[in-house]
Amino acid sequence: MSADMGLSTEEAQRRLAQYGPNSVIEIKPRTWVLFLKKFWDPVPWMLEITLILELVLGKWPEAIIIGLLLVFNAILGFRQEHKAQGALDALKRRLHIMARVFRDGQWRSIAARDLVPGDLVHVRIGDIVPADMTLTDGQILVDQSALTGESIPVERSAAAAVYSASVVRRGEASGTITATGARSYFGKTAELVRGAGSKSHLEELVLAIVRYLVIMDGFLVVAILVYATVTHMPLAEILPFALILFVASVPVALPATFTLATAMASLGLAQRGVLVTRLAAIEEAAAMSDLCSDKTGTLTQNQLSLVAARPMGETTQAQLLSMAAVASDDATQDPIDLTILAAAHTNNAAIPQRTSFTPFDPATKRSEASFEAGGGRWQAMKGAPQVIAELTQAAGWEPIAAELATQGARVLAVAAGPTGAPRFLGLLALADPIRADAPGVLQALHDFGVRVRMVTGDNVATAKTVAQTLGLTGTICDRVDTGKDCAVYAGVFPEDKFHLVQGLQRHRRIVGMTGDGVNDAPALKQAEVGVAVESATDVAKAAASLVLTTPGLSGVVDAIETGRRVYQRLLTYTLNKIVKTFQIALFLSLGLLAFRSFVITPLLVLLLLFANDFITMSLASDRVRPSPTPDRWDVRALIFSSLVVAIAWLVYIFAVYLSGWAMGLPLHALQTLDFLGLVFSGLANVLLVRERGHLWHSRPGALLLWAGIADIAIVSVLAQQGLLMARLPLTITLWLLVATILYTLLLDQIKVPLLRHLTKTDS
Structure with a gap:
C-alpha cells in the first residue's frame, strides 16, 4: 500500500x-411530549378518573391530593427516565x-x-x-x-x-x-443500542401480582357497595371511599421505582467498564446460572506469540515462515496474521510479492495467497492442520500437532507449491497466555453459583490444557453436544454457539454468552445475557445486552453482583407492596363492615400513599447484600410469606384502633391515630422485610434512613398541629411509635424463618 x-x-x-x-x-421527541406521556397509562388513568369524580362531588382537599400525587409520580418517573436516557446516550457515544x-x-x-x-x-x-x-x-x-x-x-x-x-x-x-x-445511501449508521426500554421478566411478574391485588380489592369494593346499599349509606360518601380503596392497591410508584433502580445500577456499571444497552439485562444477570465464555481474548490475553516452528521434510524454518507470511496480511489486523508477519520479519524471512490474497474464512478454516515463483504461479496457504493436510494429502503430522497442542498452543499448518499442487511444509505453534485475573474471576463466578463453560475453536487437546490451567473441571466435549453437561466445548464454530444456548435453555438454565464476532450475534441475542467482550465487532455489540470495555470477564462479575443487589431491593419493594395492600385494603373494608364507620378518611388514604411512596422510592439505593446463588422468583412463596406478615400487621392496626376507642378518642382523632399507625407500620414493614435475617443485621441505606426519619417527623407534626387531619396529642403519637417498634421486634422473630424459606425458594 x-x-x-x-x-x-x-x-x-x-x-x-x-x-x-x-x-x-437523530430527531428526538419534544421534552414536554415525553412528560405528558407520564399521564397516559393505566395507572394514572385510575387516579385521573378518581380526581374527576372528587371534583364533581366537590371534595376539593381529596382532589388536590390526587392531583399532587399524579404530578409527583409523573415528575419523578420523567426525571429518572431522562437520566436513564442520558446514560444510554453516553453509552451510544462509547459504542x-x-x-x-x-x-x-x-x-x-x-x-x-x-x-x-x-x-x-x-x-x-x-x-x-x-x-x-x-x-x-x-x-x-x-x-x-x-x-x-x-x-x-x-x-x-x-x-x-x-x-x-x-x-x-x-x-x-x-x-x-x-x-x-x-x-450516504442509507443516511445513517445502524443503531447499536436497542431495547433499553423493553419490559423485564421481573416487571411483568410484579404487574401480575398487582393484578391479583386489584382483583382482591374489586371483591372488597363490591362487598362495601352491597353493604352501603343495605344500610342506606349516602352514595356520595361511599363511592369516593370505594374508589380510594381501589386506588390504594395501584402500584403508583412502580414505574419510577423500576426505572430508578435499574438506571442507577447501569450508571454504576458504566463507571466500572460495563455498558448496559438494555436495562432489563441488569435483572437477567441476577438470575444467570450458566456463562458460556470464549477462550481467546476473554480467558486468555489474546496476545499471540510464535512459540514453535516445526518444518517437515526438506523445508527450512525460514521457508516455513516465508510461506506463512505470504498467506497473511497486516491490513486485516488479525492477531494470528500480525504474529506470523512479526516472526517472519524477526527471522529475516524473504516474503515474495503476492498477486492475490484470500483472507481467512471460518467456513474453509484457511487463508490463501498467490505469487510468482520460478517462472510460474504458486500458491501458499495456512490454516487448520486437518484442512491443509487433506488438501495436500500429507501424513505424519498428527504426532507433532498433538505434542504442540498439549502445551496449550494453537497449531497451524502451512503449505505452498505450484498452483494446484501445494506441499505440506510444516506446523506453527502460537501461544496465547492465560490472563492473570482469569482464575480469580472464574472462582468469583463459582462463588456466585454460576457455572462457567469454556467455548473454543481449538481442538480437545489444547482446550484441555487451558481448562486445567484455569481450574475448570468437568467433561470436555468435541463440538457442541447439548445432550451432555460439558465444562468445555472444543472445536466449536461460531454458529454452534446458538444451538448451545438453546440446548441449555431447554434444560431451564438462564444463560449468559460472550462473543466478539458477527457470527456470534444470534447466540448473543438468544441468550438471556449476551455479553460483547472488549474486542467485539460492531454487530456483536449491537446484539448484546452488556458490552465490556475492559479485557477479561471481571465486568460480568460486577454485572451479576449489581443485578442481585437490584433484585434484593425490588424483592423488598414487592414484599412491602403486597403486605401493605393486604393490610390497608382489609383494614378499610373490614373496619367499615365491623364498626359501621370509616376507620380512616379517603383524604388520609391519599396522604398515606404519599408517605408510602416517599419511603419505597428510597429503596432504589438501599444497602443490600447480593444473593449467594442465582435469583429466581416464586410467586406462591412470595404471596404466602407476604400474607402471613400482612395478617400480623392487620392485627396490629386493629389493636391501634381498639386502643384509641378504649381511650375515648372521638372518631376524627381515632382516624388520625389509624393514619399514624399505618404510616409507622409501613416504615417498620420496609425495615422488617429489607433484611432476610434479623433486622439489626444490616444498616439501611442513608437515603432510606433519612426518608424514614423525615416521614415520621412530617406526619407527627401534621397530627400534632391538626393539619389535613384531626389533632392528636404528641404524647399519644410517641406512645404509638414506641408500641410500633416493640411490635416490629416481635414480628422479626416470625419473619426470619419465613423469608429464609422465600430466599431458599428464589435461589
Missing part, C-alpha cells in the same frame, strides 16, 4: 469541514463504530464519524460498513437487509459499490469512501 493512496491528515480535516461528520442528527483508514501512509483506527469522501478504508468480517464506498481490491459477502429487506447476502469485489450500514458477512476488502452522513 503506497502512501499516496490515502489522504493526509490535513486534507481529511479540510474535507471534514466541507462535508461535515459522517453521521445524521460508536470504528473504521480502519489509511492516512499519512499508514493504517490507523478512527471513529467512523470522522471519515470523509476520498478516505481509503478496510472492512472485514463482522464490520458494519461505515459509509458508502467503492471497493478497490478484495472480495466480501455483504448483508444489505437493512437497506433492501432482502435476507440473502450478495458478493462484492473490486469496482463494486458497498453502502453504509451493510454488514460484512465474509471476507475483507479495501475501498474509497464516496459519500458520508446524510449524503
